Amino acid sequence: MTINLILLSLLAYVIGSIPSGLWIGKIFYKKDIREFGSGNLGATNSFRVLGIKAGSIVTVMDILKGTVATLLPFFFQLHVDHHFWLLTGTFAIIGHSFPLFAGFRGGKAVATSAGVILAYAPLLFVAALIIFLLTLKISKYVSLSSMIAALAALLISLFMGDWILIILIACIALFVVWRHRANITRIRNGEEPKIKWM
Numbered sequence: 001m002t003i004n005l006i007l008l009s010l011l012a013y014v015i016g017s018i019p020s021g022l023w024i025g026k027i028f029y030k031k032d033i034r035e036f037g038s039g040n041l042g043a044t045n046s047f048r049v050l051g052i053k054a055g056s057i058v059t060v061m062d063i064l065k066g067t068v069a070t071l072l073p074f075f076f077q078l079h080v081d082h083h084f085w086l087l088t089g090t091f092a093i094i095g096h097s098f099p100l101f102a103g104f105r106g107g108k109a110v111a112t113s114a115g116v117i118l119a120y121a122p123l124l125f126v127a128a129l130i131i132f133l134l135t136l137k138i139s140k141y142v143s144l145s146s147m148i149a150a151l152a153a154l155l156i157s158l159f160m161g162d163w164i165l166i167i168l169i170a171c172i173a174l175f176v177v178w179r180h181r182a183n184i185t186r187i188r189n190g191e192e193p194k195i196k197w198m
Contacts, residue, residue: 004078005087012069012088016095016112019102020061021046024054034105041099042107044142052197059111066092066115082120083164089116090168097179108179110146113172117153121165128153140194143183150176 021041025033029050034041037048043062047055068075069092070085078084096112098104118125132149139145150173157169177184186192 004076005073005080005084008072008076008078008088009091012072012091013095014100015069016065016092017099017101017106018061018065018095019099019106020065021050021058021107022102024058024061025050029054034102040107041102041105043111044108044146047142047195048193062096062107062111063115063118065096066112066117067119068092068115069095070116070119085120086116086164086168089119092116093172097175108146108176109172110150110176113150113176117169121157121160121162124153124156124160127156136195137198140196140198141183141187141192142195143180143192144187147173147177147180147184 019041021033021043025031025046031049033039033045033049037045039045043055043059046058050058066089070089072078072088073080073085093109093112093116095106097106097109099106114125114128117128128149131152132145135145135148136142150169154166154169154173157166160166183192
């Protein structure tokens with residue numbers, strides 16, 4: 001059982017390491033998105049550099065990485081407590097942030113983390129998504145919306161009574177805020193780019 005979980009966790013890391021934005025940019029647009037915009041491999045920079053269509057595809061792919069990785073124990077019929085699903089999901093988040101296939105320099109883990117939550121707690125995912133979209137509509141800042149959604153997910157999870165989930169989301173929220181520290185500075189200075197499509 002332990003060996004199987006280790007193998008699935010490694011597979012989850014590999015899945016999370018798939019650099020969606022990098023590959024789509026290079027294959028279909030002949031662009032390395034690391035050389036444009038923020039230089040980040042995540043969905044936000046994909047929107048900025050490649051456009052709405054490509055950005056949407058990258059977002060969905062990054063979410064699915066987290067969802068598929070979280071459900072690996074289910075797919076392989078490994079009969080473990082559902083909390084172990086969060087283990088494989090966590091390795092996908094690590095893979096996305098420090099990808100094997102992109103020099104260990106990845107995205108900020110927002111979409112992939114959302115995919116983990118989608119697999120484990122779908123209603124929490126929906127609530128966080130609504131908060132993200134509302135904040136984005138009002139502020140036009142993707143970075144700010146991502147941080148607020150992560151913190152809101154943590155607040156909501158406190159009422160769910162699942163302490164393993166609460167601990168994971170707390171770690172995700174802290175990591176997301178930390179990864180956006182440069183964005184926070186730009187927002188304070190009025191230099192953070194705003195979206196124009198909403």
